[in-house]
Amino acid sequence: MARKDRCPGIYIAGTSQHSGKTLVSLGLVAALRDRGLKVSYMKPVGQRTVEVNGAHVDEDVILINTVYGLETEPADCNPVTIPSGYTTEFVRERKSRQPLIDRILASYDRISEDADLVIVEGTGHAGVGSIIGMGNAQVAAILGAGAMVVTGGGLGKPADEFALNRAMFAQEGCNIIGMVANKFLPKKMDELKPLLATWLEQFDDRLLGVIPYEPILSELTMRQIASETGAEIIHGEQYLDRRISDCIIGAQYPHRLLQSLRPGVLAIIPGDRDDLILAAISSEELSSETAGTIGVCITGGIMPHHSVLRLIERSQAPVIAIREGTYDVASEISDVVGKILPSDTEKVEKGQWLVKRAMDLDAVLEAL
Known part of the structure; x- marks a missing residue:
C-alpha cells in the first residue's frame, strides 16, 4: 500500500510500446522544473538495460x-529489471512479488526524499509486467501515483486505447490524471483535438496535451544503427551521430545509385560491389547535395579491395x-527504433520544446 505522506508521483503509461512515454517524461521534467519544482525521475521496471557502476x-x-544532471543513484531510479528468462523462472518457482514491491518502495522513498514530485515512467501498456505482478497499473497503485496515459494521434484509435487502459488502472484503484495524444498529424489537430477532448469529458477525463508528429524524433543515427545491429565500425567514428532518415539497397548500376542518394540516406551495399561503394563515397565527397549527409553499410562479411578501403579512410563518410x-x-x-539519446542534443531540445508547448501543466498539477 502507498503511504499517504509519500511524495506525489505522475505515472507515465503508454497504450503500446514506443507510444512516447520517454518523450513525455523528458518534456514533463523540463516543464515542471521551469515552474520551480524539484523533480525526481524513476522507471520502476526496466527491460532494455545498460551497465552503470556495476548495476544494470x-x-x-x-x-x-x-x-538533467540528476544525482540519484541509477539503481534506485530503476530498482527492478527483467532479464531474459526471468518471467519463466518467476512462474515456474511460484515466486512472490513482495520482494519486488519492497525494492520499488524503498527506492522511491530514497529518490523522492527532497523532491516535490516524481515522474514515474512505465513500460508498455497498462498490463505489461503482469506476469510477475508488476503490471503498470499495479505499480502505479503500489506507489499511489496518478496515471497519465500516452496514446497515439487521431480520434477513434486513441479513444479505444485509452478506454482499455483506463479500465485496468481503475481496477487497481488508480487515479487517472488524463490523456496525452502523441504523434498527431499536424493537419488533423485543429479538427480532431476538440472532438477528442469532448469524448473524454463524457467520462470526467481530461485531454492534457496533443503532441504533433515530428519526423526528427523517429530518425536514427549511424551510432544507433551500429549499436543495435552489432556492426563493425570501418571508418568515421566521429561521424556516427549523422542522422539517417531512409535506407536504399545497392544492387544497381553505379549511376542509378548516385541518382538515388540524397541527404540522410544509408546506402546498404554488398562488400563485393566495389563500384557501388566507390560511387557512394564519391557522392559523399563531391556532390553538393549529399556531401556530409550520407552513410554506408557494407554487408555479406566481405570487405572491399584494400585500395577501396584506403579511399574510405580518406573520406568523411561513416562506414559500418x-x-x-x-x-x-x-x-x-x-x-531499429529511433530513440532519444543523451548525446543527441537536437532531439532532446526538440522533444522538450514539443512537450512543454503541448502540455496543459496547470491541468496536470490540478489533477494530482
Missing part, C-alpha cells in the same frame, strides 16, 4: 539523469560493416 539499469534512466546478407541487414535496420 534501463537506458531511459541514463537519458533523463544525464540530460555487418556480416549478414544485404536483405537481412535491411530488415534488421528497419526494426
